[in-house]
Amino acid sequence: MTLSGRNRFNDNGDITHPADGLEIYTGGTISINNLIATGNSSIGAWIDNCASNGVACTKTANLTLTGLNDFSKNNDWGLKFNTGGNASITSVTADNNNIDGINGTAVGSITLTCASANNNHGGYGIRLASPTITLIHVIATGNSVGDINTNGTTPTLVSTCPLP
Numbered sequence: 001m002t003l004s005g006r007n008r009f010n011d012n013g014d015i016t017h018p019a020d021g022l023e024i025y026t027g028g029t030i031s032i033n034n035l036i037a038t039g040n041s042s043i044g045a046w047i048d049n050c051a052s053n054g055v056a057c058t059k060t061a062n063l064t065l066t067g068l069n070d071f072s073k074n075n076d077w078g079l080k081f082n083t084g085g086n087a088s089i090t091s092v093t094a095d096n097n098n099i100d101g102i103n104g105t106a107v108g109s110i111t112l113t114c115a116s117a118n119n120n121h122g123g124y125g126i127r128l129a130s131p132t133i134t135l136i137h138v139i140a141t142g143n144s145v146g147d148i149n150t151n152g153t154t155p156t157l158v159s160t161c162p163l164p
Contacts, residue, residue, distance in 0.1 A: 001049075003032045013041030018075065020046055027051040027059040029085075034067035037074070044071035044097070047081040050107070057084030057107050065089045072096050077103050078120070087130070090114060091163060099123035101143070106130040114161040118142050124149045137161035 001024060013019025021037030022045040024030060030049050037044035050057035062085035071078030071094040078094035078101045081087060086108035092115040094101030101117030101124070104110060109132035117125035117140040125140030125147045133155040140147035148155075 001026050001028060001030050003035065006034045007032065007036065009037045009045065011039040015041065018042040021074065024048065027061065029061040031064045035065060035069045038070055038072050040074045043076045043080055044074040044078045050082045050084045059084040060107065061085050063087045065092070067091065083107070095119055100127045101125045103127045112136065112138055114163050120144065
């Protein structure tokens with residue numbers, strides 16, 4: 001599944017009828033460019049290509065987010081993902097959500113590049129689960145539960161953002 005160009009999924013649902021900005025469920029590779037999902041009454045974007053059987057992922061496809069991506073001011077998570085392969089997430093802002101800013105699980109590796117996850121209320125700035133996690137110029141401050149949680153995996157940290 002590919003979303004190219006500019007993709008906006010903003011201000012969906014209300015307190016009586018909660019709605020996510022974007023939900024994707026597929027067993028295949030996901031490639032998204034310039035995804036904006038802000039101000040939604042539930043999750044900003046929920047992306048899943050794991051195809052879980054209830055115990056484990058049944059697919060091994062990768063997830064890639066490129067361009068400029070914003071998952072801020074959602075009533076639940078900003079960005080939530082689950083992939084049976086690798087996840088490469090680039091240029092993300094996930095600030096001021098009511099749970100985690102970025103919450104992701106990958107059977108393979110997770111690389112998060114040039115990301116901001118600040119002032120998320122009721123959760124972490126970034127919460128990731130993967131055997132291999134690389135955080136490149138990631139800023140997470142002022143989150144109510146904690147700033148970064150990698151579920152016991154020691155991440156590789158790089159302080160300089162390679163993007164313009």
